[in-house]
Amino acid sequence: MTMRSLPRILGAALVTAALVAILSIKLNAFRDYQIAEIAVDVTAVAGLTVLTGLSGQISLGNGAFMAIGAYATALIMLHLGWPFIAVLVVAAAITAVTGAIVGVAAARLHGPYLAGATLLLGVALPSLAYVYPGILGGDQGLNVVFTTPGFLGVNFPLSRWQAWVSSAVALVTLVLLANLGRSRVGRSWRAVRDDEVAAALAGVNVARARILAFVVSATCAGMAGALLAIVTGLVAPGAFTITLSIALLTAAVIGGLGTLPGAIWGSLVIVLVPTYASDVAASHGLSTSAASNIPVVAYGVLLILVMLIFPQGIQGGVRWLLGLLGITPARTSRTASIPDARPPAGQAPASQHEALLTRGGDTEFPDIGGSRPPYPPGEPHKKEGTQ
16 A cells, blocks of 8 residues: 555545444444444455455355354453453464365356355354354354443443444444555456456465465454354354355445445445335335345345446446546646657567567556456457467
């Protein structure tokens, strides 16, 4: 991260924290719970948008990583009684190790094969609670006791404290990921996403970059699982079905893959739209069976509209609207200075590496909140002079 972008990102995080604090004070306990739920989803979706949007790997198993973080939190708090900040660090470390193992196993898988492998993980891993009910609580799950610290007073609402803790973790995660996305690691991820062969020729360790992306995504999911445990007070396998993994990926796509603001937009959609759709259905006196289908319909219609109107997600639509208003987001990526290696007219490049250098557009990568790549992520592009 450049020194010019750091104050801007920290300022945005502080403004968001102040806004969350004000909203949690002004609103009721149910809205506090929604704020906490949004923060949980932001933490998980931010890691997934790094994995899928930056490194180009599709994962349908992040719900399983959330389950690992949640069960680790429940077991440590139940048997050891550690403070939550220590539990959060341990849960993140456990899921990071698990993510590294999965990343190594899936390093050579691409596209639907990788999606299928992670789908298997998302389906199989939460079912371990039924295999070891004495440890993981079986179908009933494990209770998590999370209390308000004494310095806030006995009358401080627990729901507000949960919203504050969840939002703080989500904001710290976003700042760290923004830093990582603008670093050399982030540029390596984008290079691997766009063209693995070209990235390898440029000196990027493709396998290490892919595994590191899995570790980062799993760590974020583990922290989100830990937050979900303290917000709901219960960790049970029914909360970590494959539906959760699909919802997280959907949120990343709706918000805008590869953009951290997109993680916020997508989390707002998957939390607020079903709730408001249910309220509208109840206010119009619909039957219980009909009202239960309204959130699903509203969710699907919104997804279709976003994909048709803003193919780059909600954040892409926001950038388009800002462009219409003449407001251009500040560029944070830097163009590398390389010599002109173009061969004489009528002469083909002497090597693939020289061919890579002749494509000047590949020396500048879009930042994590930047513009769309010049070719579809994950699809090798054609070099000049080839069919």
